[in-house]
Every structure is written in C-alpha cells, then in structure tokens.
Amino acid sequence: MSNPTEVTRVNIFGREYTIRGAGSPAYIAEIAHYVDMKMRQMTDNATLASTTKVAIFAALNIADELYQKRDKYEELEETQNSELTSLADRIEQVLSEVSHSTLPSFSNDSNSSAMIEATAIQQNSTSDIPR
DSSP states (O other): OOOTTOEEEEEETTEEEEEEOSSOHHHHHHHHHHHHHHHHHHHHHSOOSOHHHHHHHHHHHHHHHHHHHHHHHHHHHHHHHHHHHHHHHHHHHHHHHHHHHHSOOOOSSHHHHHHHHHHHHHHHHHHSSOO
16 A cells, blocks of 8 residues: 555546545556546536536446446355355255265164174183283
8 A cells, every 4th residue: 555645647538637545647647547537538428518517417327337247246246255154055965975885884684783793702802812
C-alpha cells in the first residue's frame, strides 16, 4: 500500500483533478481513465448538455457493470459451493466404502466359527508349553 497522503493528478472529461488516496498513483490513474472513458462513451451515444448529466449516466453504467459482475460472482460462488459439497459427499462415500471393505468380514457359518475356535485353541496351547 502506498502512503495515504500521496497525491495523484488525473484528467477526467477535460478537467484536472487532484486525488489523494491510499492506492498507488498508477491504480488511481487507471480508475480515472476508466471513468473518463465511460463519460466520453455517454457523449458518443447521446448529446447530453451538461457535464453533470454525463457524469450521472456514466456512474449509472459503472454501477450496472458492478452489479452484473457481483451477480456473476455470487452465481459462481454458489456453483462452486455446490460442487465442493458434492465432492465432499463423494469422498466420504468412497472412504466409507474403503474402510468397510478392508475390515475382516465374519459370517455366521460353521466354517468361520470353527476357524476362529481353532485359532484360539492354537494360541492357548502354545502359551501353555513350558520352556
């Protein structure tokens, strides 16, 4: 950020203005040029008698651009939030599926029960062997 007391001279619609602001002189000059361009477009499209009317119509056009950009930004933000929620849900689903598939599955059939009992008997019998 530049020094807030920095002064920038700009020309808007044939008049010179001194702008004091926190922005860099290049940024302030760019904005002033944009406003000047918008005001000149107003006079290209219609014959307006006063500078005040030109400025008001230019301000209305700039405000319209701002509102349109804001609406597009909000739409994009909603779309991204929806997509992120969808992706997060999908990630949770896949992680849930993976964690369930890596757990050993025990069925109630007699072979599984016999295998568990045989393992338990083998562990108990080897621990009872004197050394």
